[in-house]
Amino acid sequence: MLTSEENELLTRTGPGTPGGNMIRCFWQPVALSAELPSGGAPVPIRILGEDLVIFRDERGQPGLLGIHCAHRGADLSYGRIEDGGLRCIYHGWLYDTTGRCLEQPGEPVGSTFHERIRHRAYPCHEAGGAIFAYMGTGEPPLFPDYEFFQVPDSHRWVHKYFHECNYLQGNEGNMDPSHPFFLHHFLPGSALQRSRVPVDDHRVTPAYNQEVHAPLVRAEEVEFGVRIYALYPATDDWTDVRVSHFVMPNTSAVGGGPVPPGDGCLMNWHVPSDDTHHWRFSMAFKRSGPLDPRHAAERASVTGSDYRFARNLSNRYLQDRNEQRTDTFAGMGPIFVVQDSYATETAGPIQDRTEERLGSCDAGVALARRMLLRAIQDVQEGRDPPHVIRRPEQNRLEGVRVTEERIPASMTWDAYRKARSSDREPTPSMR
Numbered sequence: 001m002l003t004s005e006e007n008e009l010l011t012r013t014g015p016g017t018p019g020g021n022m023i024r025c026f027w028q029p030v031a032l033s034a035e036l037p038s039g040g041a042p043v044p045i046r047i048l049g050e051d052l053v054i055f056r057d058e059r060g061q062p063g064l065l066g067i068h069c070a071h072r073g074a075d076l077s078y079g080r081i082e083d084g085g086l087r088c089i090y091h092g093w094l095y096d097t098t099g100r101c102l103e104q105p106g107e108p109v110g111s112t113f114h115e116r117i118r119h120r121a122y123p124c125h126e127a128g129g130a131i132f133a134y135m136g137t138g139e140p141p142l143f144p145d146y147e148f149f150q151v152p153d154s155h156r157w158v159h160k161y162f163h164e165c166n167y168l169q170g171n172e173g174n175m176d177p178s179h180p181f182f183l184h185h186f187l188p189g190s191a192l193q194r195s196r197v198p199v200d201d202h203r204v205t206p207a208y209n210q211e212v213h214a215p216l217v218r219a220e221e222v223e224f225g226v227r228i229y230a231l232y233p234a235t236d237d238w239t240d241v242r243v244s245h246f247v248m249p250n251t252s253a254v255g256g257g258p259v260p261p262g263d264g265c266l267m268n269w270h271v272p273s274d275d276t277h278h279w280r281f282s283m284a285f286k287r288s289g290p291l292d293p294r295h296a297a298e299r300a301s302v303t304g305s306d307y308r309f310a311r312n313l314s315n316r317y318l319q320d321r322n323e324q325r326t327d328t329f330a331g332m333g334p335i336f337v338v339q340d341s342y343a344t345e346t347a348g349p350i351q352d353r354t355e356e357r358l359g360s361c362d363a364g365v366a367l368a369r370r371m372l373l374r375a376i377q378d379v380q381e382g383r384d385p386p387h388v389i390r391r392p393e394q395n396r397l398e399g400v401r402v403t404e405e406r407i408p409a410s411m412t413w414d415a416y417r418k419a420r421s422s423d424r425e426p427t428p429s430m431r
């Protein structure tokens with residue numbers, strides 16, 4: 001539970017807000033590379049309450065500019081890609097990816113007026129099939145070198161989804177190892193489960209695939225976010241442990257998606273569009289080899305070409321009560337991200353966290369909120385928040401690994417945590 005002041009601080013991210021200033025300290029995904037094919041049209045986007053246009057110049061460089069032309073405000077996303085930049089079709093002003101105005105063909109020959117124009121522009125960095133932008137002030141931090149960016153294209157997958165709620169609700173959905181037993185549960189004999197593209201699984205059935213509805217959830221703060229432990233007691237002899245992460249300030253590293261457990265992870269970045277809508281950029285990689293391309297098709301099939309869900313709030317997610325009786329717990333089809341959108345959107349455009357009651361399974365959520373509030377205070381007082389990376393030695397991010405291990409039942413969480421805390425070597429397990 002938060003005070004209404006804390007909830008406002010965490011959920012308001014428009015220009016000039018304390019929460020917005022904090023999130024702007026980090027590189028954020030703003031578009032998929034696939035949205036900007038070579039020679040393609042500029043794309044209008046709203047990110048962090050700012051209306052922007054993203055485009056690719058003739059050299060292939062992505063640029064992110066304020067959408068309203070610096071001249072008299074026309075929409076630059078209707079513009080032409082030519083002559084080294086994006087040209088407004090109202091009077092022909094031409095901008096490069098850094099916001100310099102290269103030409104003003106309607107001004108007298110020899111005019112230097114264009115040299116005094118600096119249009120709003122944010123640095124971009126393209127990696128892993130997405131375009132990231134730094135929308136903060138001052139020198140951008142180093143781009144975080146997550147393992148996702150290190151593997152070949154064939155080993156990873158990226159897609160984006162539009163959500164009709166504040167980013168924090170989506171963000172918090174990743175920190176809760178309890179909900180999959182309910183929201184994402186298939187009933188015994190489920191035909192829809194059999195229809196899914198299979199993910200390579202375990203040699204043995206881990207405890208969390210059995211009827212263990214209440215894992216022991218523990219969380220600890222680490223330098224880049226919050227580490228969340230879910231312990232699934234299986235037998236008198238052994239316990240399965242899954243470790244996932246909240247990664248500052250709006251992403252995660254969790255198991256699931258198209259990745260076999262422990263062989264990569266799914267990073268969900270929840271990027272505010274405005275305070276009541278956000279983009280979820282899902283990025284997954286498999287460490288040991290290529291991903292089955294059928295996974296990409298399956299996961300993209302739930303959205304249209306505008307990345308909005310066919311099952312959505314306006315049609316009650318096409319919930320099917322018959323399916324709910326016979327096949328899935330939620331009755332919303334077999335794809336988890338659809339079920340997640342129900343869970344996060346129906347809490348309201350901005351969840352009122354003064355009315356909630358957190359349980360023990362929410363340990364990660366509670367800790368992450370405290371960290372985010374402190375990070376906002378850091379920025380207000382002129383400091384970098386945690387996980388803003390300035391030095392190459394800070395950019396070794398092995399600790400973000402999602403792991404899954406089998407440990408002796410007699411091992412306590414604290415003993416396991418300490419054994420694992422080097423962040424480099426997995427704890428010796430029973431497998």
Ligand code: FES
Pocket residue numbers: 069070071072073074088089090091092093
């Ligand atoms: S409004 Fe864009 S050039 Fe005039």
Ligand SMILES: [Fe+2]
Pocket residue numbers: 173179180183184336340
């Ligand atoms: Fe989920």
